[in-house]
Amino acid sequence: MALREVLLGPIYIARALLTTFKHNTRPIVTIEYPERQKAVPPRERGKHILHRYADGLEKCVGCELCAIACPVGCIVVEAAENPGERYAKRYEINLLRCIYCGMCEEACPYDAITMGPRYDLADDHPDKFIAVKEDMLEPLSASVGDTAVPSGAPSAQPVPRKW
Amino acid sequence: MATVQTDQVTLTVNGQSVTVPKGTLILDAAKKVGIDIPIFCSHPKMAPVAVCRMCLVEVEKMPKLQPACAVYVAEGMVVKTTTEQVNKYQKGVLEFLLINHPLDCPICDKGGECPLQDQTYQYGPGASRYQFDKAHFDKSVPLSDKIVLDRERCILCWRCTRFSEEISGERELALIQRGVHTIIGTFNDEPAQSAYQGNWTEICPVGALTSRQYRFISRPWDLDRTPSVCPGCSMGCNIQIDARNNKIGRFQSRENVAVDDSWLCDFGRYSFPNFQRQSQERPRIRRGGRLEDVSYDEAIAFTVDGLKRAGGQAAGWASPADTNEELLLFRRLFRDVLRSPHLDHRSATVVDAEPGDMTLSIADIERLEHVVLLGGQEVIDAAPVLHLRLFKSQRKGVTVLKVGAGQVAEAVAGVSPDCTAVGILATEANKAAAVDLQTKLQRKIKGSVRRLIVTTGPNGRGAKDLGILPHLGPGYVALNGQAGTGRTEWPGAGLRALYVHESSPLHGFTPTDAESMWLPTVPLLVFHRFKPSPLDEMAHVILPGHAFTEKDGTVTNMEGRVQRIRKGIDAAWVREDWLVFQEIANQLGASWSYESVGQITSDLVRGLPPYMAVNQEARVLWSERP
Numbered sequence: 001m002a003l004r005e006v007l008l009g010p011i012y013i014a015r016a017l018l019t020t021f022k023h024n025t026r027p028i029v030t031i032e033y034p035e036r037q038k039a040v041p042p043r044e045r046g047k048h049i050l051h052r053y054a055d056g057l058e059k060c061v062g063c064e065l066c067a068i069a070c071p072v073g074c075i076v077v078e079a080a081e082n083p084g085e086r087y088a089k090r091y092e093i094n095l096l097r098c099i100y101c102g103m104c105e106e107a108c109p110y111d112a113i114t115m116g117p118r119y120d121l122a123d124d125h126p127d128k129f130i131a132v133k134e135d136m137l138e139p140l141s142a143s144v145g146d147t148a149v150p151s152g153a154p155s156a157q158p159v160p161r162k163w
Numbered sequence: 164m165a166t167v168q169t170d171q172v173t174l175t176v177n178g179q180s181v182t183v184p185k186g187t188l189i190l191d192a193a194k195k196v197g198i199d200i201p202i203f204c205s206h207p208k209m210a211p212v213a214v215c216r217m218c219l220v221e222v223e224k225m226p227k228l229q230p231a232c233a234v235y236v237a238e239g240m241v242v243k244t245t246t247e248q249v250n251k252y253q254k255g256v257l258e259f260l261l262i263n264h265p266l267d268c269p270i271c272d273k274g275g276e277c278p279l280q281d282q283t284y285q286y287g288p289g290a291s292r293y294q295f296d297k298a299h300f301d302k303s304v305p306l307s308d309k310i311v312l313d314r315e316r317c318i319l320c321w322r323c324t325r326f327s328e329e330i331s332g333e334r335e336l337a338l339i340q341r342g343v344h345t346i347i348g349t350f351n352d353e354p355a356q357s358a359y360q361g362n363w364t365e366i367c368p369v370g371a372l373t374s375r376q377y378r379f380i381s382r383p384w385d386l387d388r389t390p391s392v393c394p395g396c397s398m399g400c401n402i403q404i405d406a407r408n409n410k411i412g413r414f415q416s417r418e419n420v421a422v423d424d425s426w427l428c429d430f431g432r433y434s435f436p437n438f439q440r441q442s443q444e445r446p447r448i449r450r451g452g453r454l455e456d457v458s459y460d461e462a463i464a465f466t467v468d469g470l471k472r473a474g475g476q477a478a479g480w481a482s483p484a485d486t487n488e489e490l491l492l493f494r495r496l497f498r499d500v501l502r503s504p505h506l507d508h509r510s511a512t513v514v515d516a517e518p519g520d521m522t523l524s525i526a527d528i529e530r531l532e533h534v535v536l537l538g539g540q541e542v543i544d545a546a547p548v549l550h551l552r553l554f555k556s557q558r559k560g561v562t563v564l565k566v567g568a569g570q571v572a573e574a575v576a577g578v579s580p581d582c583t584a585v586g587i588l589a590t591e592a593n594k595a596a597a598v599d600l601q602t603k604l605q606r607k608i609k610g611s612v613r614r615l616i617v618t619t620g621p622n623g624r625g626a627k628d629l630g631i632l633p634h635l636g637p638g639y640v641a642l643n644g645q646a647g648t649g650r651t652e653w654p655g656a657g658l659r660a661l662y663v664h665e666s667s668p669l670h671g672f673t674p675t676d677a678e679s680m681w682l683p684t685v686p687l688l689v690f691h692r693f694k695p696s697p698l699d700e701m702a703h704v705i706l707p708g709h710a711f712t713e714k715d716g717t718v719t720n721m722e723g724r725v726q727r728i729r730k731g732i733d734a735a736w737v738r739e740d741w742l743v744f745q746e747i748a749n750q751l752g753a754s755w756s757y758e759s760v761g762q763i764t765s766d767l768v769r770g771l772p773p774y775m776a777v778n779q780e781a782r783v784l785w786s787e788r789p
Contacts, residue, residue, distance in 0.1 A: 061269050061270045062379065063268075063269030063270060063274070063382075064382045064385070065269060068382075068384060079379040079380075080379055081378055081379050084302075084303055085270075086270040086379050109268075109269045110269065
């Protein structure tokens with residue numbers, strides 16, 4: 001028995017090496033993270049983004065439908081009044097508790113919140129996982145040109161209304 | 164077949180037989196057997212108008228659908244509320260209402276508690292077939308400094324205009340224009356002046372009338388609701404404290420037919436910002452001229468030390484916004500432990516108190532023949548919801564006579580000798596005149612004459628009942644030979660300590676000129692209160708206490724109705740007021756061992772049997788003493 005294995009040993013080794021070399025010819029799936037980033041699918045559910053209208057006004061009106069749709073209760077919204085308009089004074093998401101299910105996105109009547117492509121959310125302290133409004137708001141430059149208004153302040157122009 | 168003539172009517176609603184008194188609306192008869200008919204314009208306190216057409220039901224042998232809110236029941240009526248035709252009409256009515264009603268529910272304060280929203284989900288069509296632009300009206304119109312009107316959202320149910328006509332009688336809101344241009348508004352767009360505007364927001368079935376103070380504060384599902392009693396005045400209207408994140412968002416009314424008839428006044432409704440804490444503060448004592456933060460134990464020890472030295476020369480002032488439980492301990496602390504008779508709860512006006520002050524109950528005003536409002540508007544200002552009750556009585560045929568405080572003779576002349584029931588309403592300040600008027604009227608007419616004295620503070624009556632008075636003990640028993648001095652006499656009485664307890668900034672200890680001179684000379688001034696006030700400057704000890712909205716207990720309204728208040732806001736870092744009293748008393752040699760407010764309540768009932776009423780939230784009835 002033992003002798004037979006000794007004699008067949010090289011064949012086993014050769015077979016194993018064959019497998020190894022076969023993989024050498026296949027395309028590489030690992031990437032050099034973080035120098036290189038993986039392309040995410042267009043419908044990736046990563047960190048949330050709060051959107052703005054074309055004139056820079058935040059879309060979120062603080063209606064709290066995302067908060068009540070959230071199955072884990074990780075969203076806190078408090079609304080306030082800018083002359084004539086309602087906006088979210090406070091908008092916080094606990095990213096540790098969030099399960100990235102996208103229900104908030106579906107509940108939002110103004111398409112103000114969507115799940116973004118960012119997935120690299122590691123950090124070194126639990127407190128840093130509370131995303132506040134400024135962390136999630138779209139930068140002004142992304143949506144507006146020269147007519148940008150400061151963050152949080154509504155524009156003087158009439159706002160396009162959906163209803 | 165001979166039928167027995169009764170005032171009961173039997174009808175069938177959806178196959179269920181129901182017997183109701185004659186003159187009942189189909190809507191109420193259906194409600195009695197648990198059948199829900201959707202409504203917008205109908206309101207149980209107001210006459211039917213049937214303008215919204217939401218409550219259409221099928222009545223057999225009637226050619227068309229009938230509005231359930233305006234058709235009275237008849238013998239043998241067969242009502243169907245769920246037929247295909249009714250459903251079709253309900254869908255139609257809702258689709259028409261939603262043609263111009265904006266779908267801005269996400270920004271609407273009513274969203275989540277909106278009858279239009281709820282009924283659209285329950286009875287309405289899933290989609291609208293209307294393809295054109297909605298009619299646009301003005302949004303967020305300030306109707307007054309308290310109310311915001313959104314004319315787009317208004318579905319013209321007339322509830323607010325009817326309130327202003329039938330309930331408050333001010334006729335301030337009206338429908339302006341005709342047809343699709345109809346809007347609600349005030350005359351000449353002047354700001355609304357009514358003292359009962361908050362009720363409009365509550366009865367509005369959509370978000371057209373909303374409260375300025377509650378604007379965008381919260382969603383209804385975020386609110387913690389606590390049933391309590393309004394801290395505004397001695398009326399004792401039932402409220403619900405709606406708080407979010409331990410912060411009061413609004414007071415809503417809670418119906419109590421015997422007291423508020425489901426309405427609140429704006430003074431009470433919008434008084435809640437007064438009960439908002441600004442900071443978490445600690446007890447402070449004055450050492451070397453300045454106040455230092457200390458622990459409760461240290462502050463209590465300091466107080467006990469000072470009170471011990473003052474003994475019978477210590478005076479106590481408890482605010483008329485304290486609970487009965489606190490007042491009971493406060494009285495015992497002074498009368499039994501410190502053996503000091505100098506107790507008071509009154510402000511500058513010193514008035515006598517007796518059980519006869521509340522022989523008339525609020526609900527009984529409607530059943531009188533004649534009401535004399537001694538002091539006129541003064542009485543209404545002291546308890547604004549009384550006006551709604553008086554107006555209701557007036558509509559029922561009660562004669563309301565408004566006279567000045569000094570016009571007793573005119574009031575007597577105004578009442579005819581064959582009156583059977585007369586009531587007198589007056590404020591505490593005019594009590595003497597009210598008693599005078601009562602005796603004179605009693606001599607003139609055959610019927611009964613009763614009076615109701617409007618006390619100050621939500622528990623001014625309780626303070627009197629429990630003997631927070633220099634000359635009376637609990638139950639209005641005279642303190643023979645042991646009477647102390649009242650608040651107005653304190654500045655010259657050589658007192659050696661003053662303990663002020665207040666739990667509402669609306670009914671606080673506001674020093675008069677004489678008191679401002681005297682207070683700095685008092686050797687020990689203990690200020691047990693919930694919010695910083697100018698009196699802090701003079702105090703030697705400052706003990707943070709709970710506000711009216713932060714504690715459990717009972718309060719007695721002007722007619723002697725004992726009602727429970729509950730903790731709507733949690734301020735756990737503040738030691739309970741009654742616990743502080745107990746610790747002070749125990750360090751002064753008493754041995755109290757109360758563990759909860761409930762134990763104090765049962766002790767209160769044991770010592771003062773008329774307070775048994777507390778268990779039913781009923782009126783305390785004193786057998787009148789001569």
